[in-house]
Amino acid sequence: MAFRSKLKIRFGDIDRAGIVYYPRFMHYFHVALEEFFAAELGVEYHTVIDTHRIGLPTVHLESDFRRPFSYGDNIEVEVRVLKLGRTSITFGYRVFKEGEADPRIVGHNVTVCLGMDNFQKMEFPTWIRHLFEQQLGSPAE
Amino acid sequence: MAFRSKLKIRFGDIDRAGIVYYPRFMHYFHVALEEFFAAELGVEYHTVIDTHRIGLPTVHLESDFRRPFSYGDNIEVEVRVLKLGRTSITFGYRVFKEGEADPRIVGHNVTVCLGMDNFQKMEFPTWIRHLFEQQLGSPAE
Amino acid sequence: MAFRSKLKIRFGDIDRAGIVYYPRFMHYFHVALEEFFAAELGVEYHTVIDTHRIGLPTVHLESDFRRPFSYGDNIEVEVRVLKLGRTSITFGYRVFKEGEADPRIVGHNVTVCLGMDNFQKMEFPTWIRHLFEQQLGSPAE
Amino acid sequence: MAFRSKLKIRFGDIDRAGIVYYPRFMHYFHVALEEFFAAELGVEYHTVIDTHRIGLPTVHLESDFRRPFSYGDNIEVEVRVLKLGRTSITFGYRVFKEGEADPRIVGHNVTVCLGMDNFQKMEFPTWIRHLFEQQLGSPAE
Numbered sequence: 001m002a003f004r005s006k007l008k009i010r011f012g013d014i015d016r017a018g019i020v021y022y023p024r025f026m027h028y029f030h031v032a033l034e035e036f037f038a039a040e041l042g043v044e045y046h047t048v049i050d051t052h053r054i055g056l057p058t059v060h061l062e063s064d065f066r067r068p069f070s071y072g073d074n075i076e077v078e079v080r081v082l083k084l085g086r087t088s089i090t091f092g093y094r095v096f097k098e099g100e101a102d103p104r105i106v107g108h109n110v111t112v113c114l115g116m117d118n119f120q121k122m123e124f125p126t127w128i129r130h131l132f133e134q135q136l137g138s139p140a141e
Numbered sequence: 142m143a144f145r146s147k148l149k150i151r152f153g154d155i156d157r158a159g160i161v162y163y164p165r166f167m168h169y170f171h172v173a174l175e176e177f178f179a180a181e182l183g184v185e186y187h188t189v190i191d192t193h194r195i196g197l198p199t200v201h202l203e204s205d206f207r208r209p210f211s212y213g214d215n216i217e218v219e220v221r222v223l224k225l226g227r228t229s230i231t232f233g234y235r236v237f238k239e240g241e242a243d244p245r246i247v248g249h250n251v252t253v254c255l256g257m258d259n260f261q262k263m264e265f266p267t268w269i270r271h272l273f274e275q276q277l278g279s280p281a282e
Numbered sequence: 283m284a285f286r287s288k289l290k291i292r293f294g295d296i297d298r299a300g301i302v303y304y305p306r307f308m309h310y311f312h313v314a315l316e317e318f319f320a321a322e323l324g325v326e327y328h329t330v331i332d333t334h335r336i337g338l339p340t341v342h343l344e345s346d347f348r349r350p351f352s353y354g355d356n357i358e359v360e361v362r363v364l365k366l367g368r369t370s371i372t373f374g375y376r377v378f379k380e381g382e383a384d385p386r387i388v389g390h391n392v393t394v395c396l397g398m399d400n401f402q403k404m405e406f407p408t409w410i411r412h413l414f415e416q417q418l419g420s421p422a423e
Numbered sequence: 424m425a426f427r428s429k430l431k432i433r434f435g436d437i438d439r440a441g442i443v444y445y446p447r448f449m450h451y452f453h454v455a456l457e458e459f460f461a462a463e464l465g466v467e468y469h470t471v472i473d474t475h476r477i478g479l480p481t482v483h484l485e486s487d488f489r490r491p492f493s494y495g496d497n498i499e500v501e502v503r504v505l506k507l508g509r510t511s512i513t514f515g516y517r518v519f520k521e522g523e524a525d526p527r528i529v530g531h532n533v534t535v536c537l538g539m540d541n542f543q544k545m546e547f548p549t550w551i552r553h554l555f556e557q558q559l560g561s562p563a564e
Contacts, residue, residue, distance in 0.1 A: 008316075010309075010312070010313055010316060011312055011316060011327065011328070011331075011438050011439050011440075011444070012309055012312060012438050012444040012446065014437070014438055014439040015434050015435050015437055016187065016190055016191075016434050016437040016441075016494045017190060017196040017198065017255075017257065017434075018439075019198065021171075021434070021435040022167065022198070022199045022202070023164050023165075023167035023168045023170075023171065023435065024164075024435075026163065026164035026167050027164045027292075027294055029164075030162075030163075030164065030292070030293055030294060031292055034290075034292060034293060044354055045293065045354075046157065046293070046353045046354030047354070049157055049158060049293075049353075050157075050353070050354075055158040057158065057160065057163070057206070057209060058163045058206055059205065059206050059207070060203075060204070060205050060206070061163070061202065061203065061204045061206070061248075062201075062202065062203045062204075063201070063202045063203075064200065064201050065198070065199055065200050065201070065202070066200070068198060071328045071331075071332070071439045072326055072327075072328030072329070072332075107202075114158075116158065149457075151453070151454055151457060152297050152298050152299075152303070152453055152457060152468065152469070152472075153297050153303040153305065153450055153453060155296070155297055155298040156293050156294050156296055157293050157296040157300075157353045158293075159298075162293070162294040164294065165294075168433075168435055171433070171434055171435060172433055175431075175433060175434060185495055186434065186495075187434070187494045187495030188495070190434075190494075191494070191495075212298045212469045212472075212473070213467055213468075213469030213470070213473075298469065298472055298473075299472060299478040299480065299537075299539065301480065303453075304449065304480070304481045304484070305446050305447075305449035305450045305452075305453065306446075308445065308446035308449050309446045311446075312444075312446065328439065331439055331440060332439075337440040339440065339442065339445070339488070339491060340445045340488055341487065341488050341489070342485075342486070342487050342488070343445070343484065343485065343486045343488070343530075344483075344484065344485045344486075345483070345484045345485075346482065346483050347480070347481055347482050347483070347484070348482070350480060389484075396440075398440065
């Protein structure tokens with residue numbers, strides 16, 4: 001089963017229409033990604049940036065919002081590696097309301113490997129490529 | 142020329158990698174959309190929600206991030222109506238650094254017309270459809 | 283020992299100066315308060331607002347930021363009831379880096395009991411007053 | 424008349440209680456401070472940090488929230504220099520609804536002068552001290 005980060009819709013996440021302000025989900029995608037690094041790859045995301053000096057800026061983002069979430073909902077954000085290139089990696093996200101089988105949000109983002117010291121695109125170092133490869137093809141459920 | 146909302150990258154928009162945290166751009170898309178309603182449609186977005194009881198939740202989002210922005214950048218977020226259906230409307234966004242001809246971010250989101258009192262999808266009322274129609278086909282530049 | 287909510291400093295919490303953007307701590311205060319309601323009072327904050335129709339807007343806020351936090355820090359936000367009036371309640375917060383004995387941030391906010399249907403200040407209903415009273419005088423450590 | 428930054432309450436600023444999520448005002452304080460630097464001091468805040476390598480982290484914050492703001496409100500955030508020390512400066516903020524004489528929010532924060540290269544507290548360099556001094560004693564209205 002793919003990794004899931006358990007989160008909760010907060011008071012301040014709600015917008016004037018009474019549902020979650022959709023940019024907040026992009027933040028939740030990122031929080032879940034940070035948890036994914038720590039739990040599944042065994043390296044903290046901040047270590048990747050601050051120590052290994054590798055950044056993963058998003059160059060493409062797509063997301064479908066099928067049904068809304070409300071304040072107080074317990075959610076699970078699934079994270080998977082969908083595709084791995086020499087200089088880019090695509091992460092897939094599915095957001096479930098706790099206890100539901102169908103995701104309410106499905107999205108993915110393409111990120112590129114960036115050297116933090118020169119801000120140039122680079123190939124993934126072997127060590128991190130291996131970590132990503134182990135996650136390829138993990139079943140969605 | 143299409144509508145542009147002039148904004149500025151703020152201190153708190155920057156992430157650990159020293160560039161704009163990408164979920165902030167989804168917020169800027171929305172801020173620019175709110176400005177677009179007031180400036181181009183002649184009706185404030187909060188009036189649409191609070192008085193006319195119509196919401197426009199996002200059901201699909203796509204965005205390409207071609208080049209990053211830095212703290213202090215003056216930006217212009219262009220908003221256009223790309224497509225108008227009976228119950229949905231697609232807004233297009235392009236984000237320029239002030240003075241540049243090529244956008245650094247290009248995106249769009251599909252929103253649906255939602256009755257705020259029953260949270261059901263509905264057809265656009267005639268008055269707002271007419272406002273949207275006048276924006277269709279506005280040239281990108 | 284007083285209630286503590288365990289949180290983590292996220293990628294997007296960091297500002298241009300490389301430390302946590304201080305408004306984010308007000309958000310963390312609120313998240314910890316929401317957790318406090320669920321864990322210590324036995325009623326979810328969203329139930330208080332949505333079902334019991336009671337809001338707790340902040341009318342006064344004070345906070346000392348003694349030492350900064352960095353990306354990836356595990357933090358603990360302590361929440362206590364400092365003072366209980368007929369129509370107001372003061373919550374105290376202390377933010378610790380995991381494993382440290384001295385808090386890096388100490389703050390409190392005064393909130394008032396507001397009827398959500400008429401937005402008028404009101405006395406706390408007995409049931410919630412009793413819940414708050416049980417928390418009074420809980421030792422800081 | 425003291426400097427005022429004109430801002431607008433946005434869709435995503437609203438919380439579950441239908442008013443502005445109070446941590447957002449700390450963000451607005453900061454945005455207004457950034458505008459104050461550009462408009463009144465003649466130096467952009469990002470230049471102070473990125474070029475002059477001086478940061479101004481907040482060490483103390485106080486704020487009174489007298490009346491709430493709603494979605495769509497046009498607001499003016501007044502910024503003044505309240506107090507200037509050798510290594511610290513206190514900024515005062517008052518938030519008005521456009522057209523109103525009485526502020527709805529009154530607050531201040533104490534910030535310290537921090538060398539960004541060593542993260543040590545330092546005395547203000549003469550050039551920036553002079554800029555701050557010119558702002559001392561500006562009348563509130």
